[in-house]
Amino acid sequence: MIDDAVRRAQKGNPDAFDELYETHVDRVYALCLRMTADRRLAEELTQDVFVRAWRRIGSFRGAAAFSTWLHRVTVNVVLDAQRSARRRPAQLSALPRELRWSDALESPGENDPAGRLALERALASLPDRARTAIVLHAVEGYQYREVAELMDVKLGTVKSHIHRARELLLERLESP
Amino acid sequence: MTHPERERLHDYADGLLPPEEATSMEDHLSVCDACRRRVASIRALTDELASLPRGIRPERDLRPPAPRPLRPGDRSRWPRVAAALALFLAAATAALLLPDGSDGDRETTFGERTPVPADVVLAPYEDAARQLATELDARRDRMDAETAALVQRNLGVLDAAIRDLQSAREVASSDSVLTGLLENRHRTRLEFLRRTLALLSES
Numbered sequence: 001m002i003d004d005a006v007r008r009a010q011k012g013n014p015d016a017f018d019e020l021y022e023t024h025v026d027r028v029y030a031l032c033l034r035m036t037a038d039r040r041l042a043e044e045l046t047q048d049v050f051v052r053a054w055r056r057i058g059s060f061r062g063a064a065a066f067s068t069w070l071h072r073v074t075v076n077v078v079l080d081a082q083r084s085a086r087r088r089p090a091q092l093s094a095l096p097r098e099l100r101w102s103d104a105l106e107s108p109g110e111n112d113p114a115g116r117l118a119l120e121r122a123l124a125s126l127p128d129r130a131r132t133a134i135v136l137h138a139v140e141g142y143q144y145r146e147v148a149e150l151m152d153v154k155l156g157t158v159k160s161h162i163h164r165a166r167e168l169l170l171e172r173l174e175s176p
Numbered sequence: 177m178t179h180p181e182r183e184r185l186h187d188y189a190d191g192l193l194p195p196e197e198a199t200s201m202e203d204h205l206s207v208c209d210a211c212r213r214r215v216a217s218i219r220a221l222t223d224e225l226a227s228l229p230r231g232i233r234p235e236r237d238l239r240p241p242a243p244r245p246l247r248p249g250d251r252s253r254w255p256r257v258a259a260a261l262a263l264f265l266a267a268a269t270a271a272l273l274l275p276d277g278s279d280g281d282r283e284t285t286f287g288e289r290t291p292v293p294a295d296v297v298l299a300p301y302e303d304a305a306r307q308l309a310t311e312l313d314a315r316r317d318r319m320d321a322e323t324a325a326l327v328q329r330n331l332g333v334l335d336a337a338i339r340d341l342q343s344a345r346e347v348a349s350s351d352s353v354l355t356g357l358l359e360n361r362h363r364t365r366l367e368f369l370r371r372t373l374a375l376l377s378e379s
Contacts, residue, residue, distance in 0.1 A: 009242075017242035025238065026231025033232060040336055046238045047325045054243050054321060119224055138225035163186045170217055 002062035009057055021050060024067060028074050034135045035078045037124035045081055049074045075136065075150055082128065115173075122172040126165050133161035134169075179211055180204060189218040236332070240325045298355075301362035308369035315376055327372055334365040 005023070008016035028049050032042035053073050060069055123131060129151070136142045136150060137158075148158045180188075180201060187193050188201045205212045312327075319327065341358045 012243070014242040018239070021239045026233050029234040029238070030230060030232040039235075040332070043234060043236070043238055043332060044329050046234060047240055047329060050238070051240045051321050051325050054240065115224065116228065119228065123225075134225070138222055139228055141226070159183075159186075163183060166186065166218055166221055167182065169221060173221075 002060070003066060006057070006060065006062075006066050009054075010060070017054060020066070024070055025050075027067070028070065031071070031074050031135075031140065032078055034120075034123060034139060035075075035132050036082075037126075037131060041081070045074075045077055048081075049077045052077060071140075079132070079150060082132070118173060119169070122169050125172060126168055130161045130165035130168065133158050134165035137162055177208060179208065185211060185214055186218060189215050189222070238328075240321045240328070241319065243321050298359060298362055301359065301366055305362065305366050305369060308366065308373060312369060312373060312376075315373070319376070330368065331365070334361065334368060337361050338365065 002010075005016045005019045009020055025046065029042060029046045032045040032049070033039065036042050036045065049070070053070055056073075060066065123135065126134070132151065133147055136147045137144065142150065144155055144158050144162070147162075148155045151158065184193065184197070184201065188198060193201060205215065309331075338358065338361045341361060
């Protein structure tokens, strides 16, 4: 079933696009930010996600929830960008990770447990593919097999990325 | 004592070991504190990751304009506007990426002249840019989604470059080189806004 805002957006109602953006932007941005560990890139990719989603919203038929569809669009936008970046290795990897990490996570809100910032920082410090794999699996809830399909790698590769990510996270959290 | 491989510990913590191997792992854990603690740590980490907040509010508005139905002429017009902006941006970005000492307008901006307070140098740019940005906001709905996203994204890049230089200047406030670089970035931003508006008027 397609919800009302999506249906109105499909008919071109500008308020409906605003409504959908407001409802979903936090989730889209969080996913972009955690997968890239780079605030500026995450902002660019969030915009790209909504541009792509608005362009394709007419083809959304409601087989899954809109949030699920948009989540998948987000994952694909980020993975596409990462694949392109690997073909152009110069710019991003030249910057130290700490400088690229998000100010958004430098000041967690009052309700955030103290350990969250340390965990977010440790996540951001992981090698790209290990971070992508563990964010998709452990934060976003995709199964190993789904992560393998999304990242276009073998199941065993995903498992070793995730195990390595956990080992590095435990190491960094135990001795910050 | 022989400890199981790390991979096995992770598989056990995830509940992925076949029953026979799981039983033998439990036998080991019942006598090995180190491995028992490791499994507990892996599970605690998994729980923490799963409980991270799903949403984070971006610091600025990232919405692209809602798409609108194409009007006659739109198809031929927007690619030209986007291409013109892209050309300008390629040049502006190249200038931003130049090493500090080779900035294009260095001589005319901050050669050997007497230092002028940074606020005095930058104020006219900031005023003019504010005015143009307001004008651009008012006309944003005339752009198609992709062009608007391109404009917004690149204003973000220019703003970020300005913010970085401002932070650097806070540390070295009397540095005339930084003030000169900052002036160049402001000028690039102003020129970008002017060209965008000019292209919007032509289209």
